[in-house]
Amino acid sequence: MSTTSAIRGEIVTAANEQASAGVDRVGVATLLEHGRTLSAPVLRSAVDRLASPMDTVAAYHFGWIDAAGNPADGDGGKAVRPALALLSAEAAGAPAEVGIPGAVAVELVHNFSLLHDDLMDGDEQRRHRDTVWKVHGPALAILVGDALFALANEVLLEQGTVEAGRATRRLTRASRKLIDGQAQDISFEHRERVAVEECLQMEGNKTGALLACAASIGAVLGGASEADADALEEYGYHLGLSFQAIDDLLGIWGDPAATGKQTWSDLRQRKKSLPVVAALAAGGPASERLAALLAADAKAADSSETGDIGGFDEEEFATRAALIEEAGGREWTSGEARRQYATAIAALDKMDMPGEVRRKLVGLADFVVVRER
C-alpha cells in the first residue's frame, strides 16, 4: 500500500513542472484568508435573513455555533471558491470586491448541496462535526438546503444589474449540473458497469461545474466578455476534475491519518470512482478478476441485512486495490489528474489578464491539486 504523501508527491512533481511560476504556499494562505475575510460578513448577513429556526441550523452547518447554540469557531471549509471568485473579478480588471456577491452565492449553492447530499448519502460527519440531518433532523436539512439555494440567487439578483442577471444564469446552470451529478452518482451505485466517460461526466457535474462557476462569476460581475468568462470556466472545470481524480486516488490508497477517512474508504462504499472504472474498462486478466470479485461483492451486499460489505477484512480490500493497480486503474487516474491540471492551466492563456492574477490562479490550482488532506 502506498502512502498519501507518495500520491501527493507524484502530483506535486507534475504541478511544479507545469507551473513553475506559481505563488508559494504562504501566498496561497493569504489568498484564501483574503477571500474569507471579504466574503464572510456578507455570507453571515445573508444567512441572518433566514426565518427561525433555519438561521440557527445554517449557523451550525457553517460552524459559527455548536449544536448547543454557543458561539464556535468551527471549520467552515477551505474557502477555495470565494478566493477563486474574487480573483476572477481581478482577472477581468475589476476590483476584487466586485466578486463578493458571486463568492457568497457560490458558497451558498455549495453548502445547499452539502446539506442535501449528506442526507441522501446518510453521511453522519462533515468537517469533524455531526451533519445537520443528524443533529436537527431530515426536515430541517431539506429546508435549510432549499433556503440557502434560494438565498444564493437572491444575493446575486439584488445587485439589479445586467451582469448580475448573467451571473445568476451561469450559477443556475452550474447548480443544475451539480444536481445531475448527484443523481448520476446515486444511480451508478446500482449499476455493475460504468464507462470511464460517464464517470468523468458525473465528476465534472459534481465537482467541476461549481468550481467553473466560482472561477468565472467574479469576472462576469466585473463585465467580462462571454469568451473570457468561458475561458475562466474552463480553467475551473478542469481544475475540479484534476482535484477529483486525486480525491479518487486518496479514497483508495490514501493514508487514513492524513485523509481522516477509513482505510480503503471508497472500496468500502463500493464507489464507482475513476480508478475502479478505468481498471474495469482496461480488459486483461486483472481487470476480469476484479470484475468478477466486484460482481460477487454486489450480490453479497444486496443480500446482507445492512446492505454493505462491512464484514470484509483488510486483506480482502487490499486484494481489490492490488487488482485495480495491476489493471492500470491507478496509473491511468494519476495521468488523468495531470492531464486535467494541464488543461486547466492552458485555459488561462485564452484570456488576457494581468500577470499577477494569472500567477495567483496558478498558485491556487497548485494548492487545490496538491493540498494537504
Add this chain to the structure above:
Amino acid sequence: MSTTSAIRGEIVTAANEQASAGVDRVGVATLLEHGRTLSAPVLRSAVDRLASPMDTVAAYHFGWIDAAGNPADGDGGKAVRPALALLSAEAAGAPAEVGIPGAVAVELVHNFSLLHDDLMDGDEQRRHRDTVWKVHGPALAILVGDALFALANEVLLEQGTVEAGRATRRLTRASRKLIDGQAQDISFEHRERVAVEECLQMEGNKTGALLACAASIGAVLGGASEADADALEEYGYHLGLSFQAIDDLLGIWGDPAATGKQTWSDLRQRKKSLPVVAALAAGGPASERLAALLAADAKAADSSETGDIGGFDEEEFATRAALIEEAGGREWTSGEARRQYATAIAALDKMDMPGEVRRKLVGLADFVVVRER
C-alpha cells in the same frame, strides 16, 4: 356537523356580493384550459432537460406517466397559477404568451415545494396517486425537487431580458417565503400556543406568496411598472389567504366525500390552523376547555408509539370541533376568508387594466375561493 356545501355557500354568497361582475364557471374553465394549453408544452420541454432518472420521476409527479412508466393522463392540478400568470401579462397590456415563461417557472417552484413538503410531512398521497418519495424513495424526491427549483430560474433567465431578471428576483423572494412558511408550519406543530397573527403570516408565506408571484409575473415580463406589479401581487397574496382560510374550515368541517380527506382531517393531524388558533385566542369558557383538551392531546401524542392520536373516536373529534365553533373560531375564519377576498379584489383597483382582464381576474378569484374540492 355542517356540510361542505354549506361552507362553500357562505363564501359563494360573499363572493357574489363582492364580484357580481365576475365571469361565469364556463368562462373560468376556458381560462384554466387556455393557461394549461399554452404552458404545458413549455413545461414538458423544460422537464425533458433533466438527466435520467430525474426526468422520469418528474413526469410521474406531473401525472404524465404512471409508476410503471406508461403514458398516463393523471391529474396535474388545477393550473390556477398558469392561468393567473397569463392573465397578468394581459393586465399589463401584453399578449398572454409573454407570460408563458413566468407561468412555467411558477409551476416548477410550486411542484418543487410539493415534492419536498410531501417528504417532510410524510404524506403518502397527492392528486390521488402515491407521492414521489413513496414510489421512488426520499433521495429522488429531494433531487427532483432541487432540479425543478433550479429549472424555474433557468426558464426565466434564458429569456435574457431585464424584465426576466426582475421576474426572477420576485420569484426568488416568493420561493424564500414558501420555504419560511413550511419551516413555520413544522415548528408550530411542536408549540402549544400560536398567535393568530403568526398563523396568518405562516399561511401568507405558504400559500399567499406564490399566488402573489403568479398573479404578477406575467405583468413583470410584459414590462409593467413596479407599482402595477405590486398591486397584482397584493391581489394574489390576499386571494391565497382567502383560499387558505376556507381550506382550514374544510379541514375541520368539510365533507369527506367532497374533500377526499378523512373526517376532521386537520384535527387528526393536530394542525394549528386558523379556526383553532382563533378559538384559543378568543378566551372564555369554551376557549379554555379547548386549550386544556389540546394540551392533554399533545401529551398523549408525545407518549404514544405512533406519535399521533389515531385511537380517538369520532365523538372525541366532534367535541373539539364543537368547542372551536363555540369559542368563535369558525365564525372568525369565515369572516377572515371574506375580508381577505375583499382585500384581493380591491387591490385590482390600484392598477389601470382592460375591463375584460379585470373581470377575468375576479372570475378566477371566485373560482379559487368557492371552488369544488
